[in-house]
Amino acid sequence: MHLAVSLDIASVTGRAGLTLAEIAGFVRKLETAGVDMVVISDSWPSGEPSASPFEATTLIAALATVTAKIGLVASASTLMHQPYNLARRFASLDIISHGRVGWNATLRQNPREAANFGRPEGFSDDDFRRRAEEYIGIVQGLWQGWDADALLFDKAGGRFHDPDKMHVLDHKGEFFSVRGPLNIARSPQGTPVLVMSSLAEAEFDFAARVADVILVDAVSPADAKAACDDLKRRAVTAGREPRAFKTLATLQAGPELGTDHLDHWFAGQGCDGLNLALPADLSALDDFADRILPDLRRRDPARSAHAGARLRDHLGLGAGGEK
Template sequence: MKKMRLGLSMRYHGYHVAAWRHPDYVPGCNVDFRSYRDIARAAEAEKLDMIFFADGVAVRGTDQPEGALSHDMRNAELEPLTLLSAIAATTDHIGLVATASTTYNEPFHIARKYASLDHISGGRAGWNVVTSWSDQEALNFNKTENLPREERYARAAEFVQVAKGLWDSWDADAFTYDKDSGQFYDPAKMHVLDHHGAFFNVRGPLNSCRTPQGRPLIVQAGASNQGRDIAAQHADVVYTVSQTVEEARSFYADLKARAAEFDRIDNAPLIMPGITIYTGATQEEAQARFDELQALIDPLAGLNILYTFCGDLSGYDLDGPVPEHIFEDKITIGSGLLAKAKAENLTIRQLYESTAAGFTGRYIIGTAETVVDDLQHWFETGAADGFNICPPLLPQGMDDMSRYILPELRRRGLFRTEYEGETLRQNLGLS
């Protein structure tokens, strides 16, 4: 029976915008290695496929409405590759995936860092490929504004091509270590990339052996047309933020079809929509956990989370309709949020409350049976190969997965009881 793939997203110690205000949130855990280590070990004990850290290279929020940034928890965190290298030394099986932008990095740096993580972890590294969309990031890299979208994605496509080429610098048996002859490596099995393109000139080779997985996994999270093309050609796993099963099926079918155009029929990317789960022993308990966090949303933080997609709504009645004419579709996720507001006739307050509950992603409230019914429906009807779990609060969200969701998934034969292989690639069933 086909098994569901599951990852745990750990950024910020919770995906509810008010997670840090919850009584169980430990101040300072966002920069406490031991806390992340313990959650990663708990996820590994439950045989999850991977842990994941999103990332940005700036405090990306705009202080709109004024004072909102000081109410936002997304401003202090650990650099994810450094963090995952430390976690790698304390775990044995779980995959380690981190975001790195193609806009403000160079291919050689990224190829080398992820190759090192793959070696350190024994074949468990994955690179989540993104482009940087915010001007705040540009200001940290000698620029006054971000690159135009078309240029960002063209750079990203070439960036991934170069990184993959660098990971192929050495054959698996290139390093002979022949003490008698004095030969350290076979020169015939070393390959100089010598790439010359529109954005990059990279000679190579990479100063690293071929990694345990052959190359680190490539993960992609952009839903734009250009992002889908990069995913279809290169990605092993794709994260999405679909709000409805119909939207998810459309994305799933489109991406699999695009992959087929690159002759990737048997090795098309696995598609793992994000989901935030509020659960408990009863429906009432699950709802109470949700309501408790919703009550902690500061209006400034709520309006700020909408600002990137909808502009400044602070001058409008929070209990009035979302003013359609000021919507700004700066990144693809914004269109889904406005569609949700239209379909459900949400007020501004209701929209930011809904958005805050899963940090713009989908959320579900229910018992283990209700939640797994939903996940199974998506999994078996062409909407998902698995899910990127984005808990509202950690470590409590991982505890709830262990107590409620995973036992029910296993009871239905939908999730593993033991890891199948040594590497992330093997455990995901990828070629």
């Protein structure tokens, strides 16, 4: 069973004054305990202003230099970035981290975000959904623009790359026009891991077709099992192997959380693991690290040994971009 921890840096930093050193220390504790990945968010879904000094992708670049195994996933908005720039940024982060990076693509619309990027009227829910789906498809296509052996660096022969192994995306869609390819080497994982979260039921079919990891909101193990089973069925209907992606049930980690509670969730739900969303409080983070993580290590010593060096290895996923 896989284990992730979600950390909202905007609300955490604004309320508790976390420093980079404190965040890094906490993430290193997660790594030692064998947590598969940490998911960093830097914006509030409500759209309220944030006091965070950190942008999520910049923060995981810093965390990559002080960790060696844990997966580093950053939320990044489809409104705040052009798809080419975002695809390039995450491919670069994956190189920096030696293959440990993922993008959390949240399809929930922030009510204030569009006004900061030339759309004061925002988008209708349907337009936002179609735009986000097109955007995610472009990013995935750009990540696959270079075959693994496309770059030759052949000085003697004067060949930088094999043209037959470079693929121009040439996307022309409803919302975007992007030629490609990226001007950066292929990701060490094939493609960074695509995580999707905050999904409405209307988005389940799309997520089941394209995501590597889906974070499922649930209030009970039974709800989690129903949602995860539904996503796997939708994947099969779309012609995809249900093992091709992982489903993690998101559990709000309050003060009542203990290993007995976690055991209940692990035993009673049909997802591939849990995503623990921690409250925005420094004392709660310390409590989680000092009380829950040691219990997890004692109960499951093998958890502290990450499988392989890359995030896809930790999660048992194939190389990104495989047909």
